[in-house]
Amino acid sequence: MSRPLRIALTKGRLEKDTLGLLESLGYDCSIVRNKGRRLILPIPNGNMEVVLAKANDVITYVEHGVCDLGVVGKDTIMEMQGKFYELLDLGFGRCKFALAVKKGTDFYSGFSVKTIATKYPNVSRSFFEAKGMDVDIVKIEGSVELAPLLELSDGIVDIVETGTTLKENGLEVYEDVAPISARLIANTVSMKLRQKEIEALTDQIEGYFAENKE
Ligand code: PRP
Numbered sequence: 001m002s003r004p005l006r007i008a009l010t011k012g013r014l015e016k017d018t019l020g021l022l023e024s025l026g027y028d029c030s031i032v033r034n035k036g037r038r039l040i041l042p043i044p045n046g047n048m049e050v051v052l053a054k055a056n057d058v059i060t061y062v063e064h065g066v067c068d069l070g071v072v073g074k075d076t077i078m079e080m081q082g083k084f085y086e087l088l089d090l091g092f093g094r095c096k097f098a099l100a101v102k103k104g105t106d107f108y109s110g111f112s113v114k115t116i117a118t119k120y121p122n123v124s125r126s127f128f129e130a131k132g133m134d135v136d137i138v139k140i141e142g143s144v145e146l147a148p149l150l151e152l153s154d155g156i157v158d159i160v161e162t163g164t165t166l167k168e169n170g171l172e173v174y175e176d177v178a179p180i181s182a183r184l185i186a187n188t189v190s191m192k193l194r195q196k197e198i199e200a201l202t203d204q205i206e207g208y209f210a211e212n213k214e
Helices: 013-024 055-063 074-080 121-130 164-168 188-193 195-211
Strands: 005-010 040-043 048-053 069-073 085-089 095-102 114-118 135-139 155-160 171-180 182-186
Touching (some): 074 171, 121 135, 182 188
Antiparallel strands (some): 069 182, 095 155
8 A cells, every 4th residue: 555645734723623624524533633742643544644734834845745735724825835736725714814004094095105014925015016006025923913013014914813913903904915714735746646545535525515514
């Protein structure tokens, strides 16, 4: 038998949601759930194994073909791009990219070039390029909400889930940029060499979604 189908999961919430989905399909994820500090874990009844990684690394491992499949947020896919197939929208991990500003600010008023702080420079650049708008982009590593409060930027492009972080810091969504959810991605070569196994899994997932429509 060939090596197990290897699926990289983004550690944290997407990992938990993916395990929930795999369990609903009948896969035994008990070893993954009791992983301790292990990072590669078998699914004993599925000829599959799970690799736990950070979001950007999920894409790197799938692109390089050391993992056949990956579960990663559309946010990371949009920012990193890369060469892989996006097979399915898994429906969980829903949030959005949004342009946010200090409450009451009219972002588009005036003629000065605006400054945008973000952890997602590529997403921000494409968003403003599509509008034909020239902006200065400043890359920030975390808590981007600080930038407009400290007057470093006119706005931020960031992930908004509940909106609480914006609200508690006197900011508001000015415009939605793009919806986000978890996606199943596949290595391009694995899609040829292990097509049957991958399609069997995607068919199972789609069947489950069809049966459990809200
Ligand atoms: C994200 C995002 C916002 C927050 C939005 O950060 O950058 O700060 O979540 O969520 P909310 O709308 O529900 O308040 P995250 O918590 O992922 O931490 P990070 O700054 O390390 O990315």
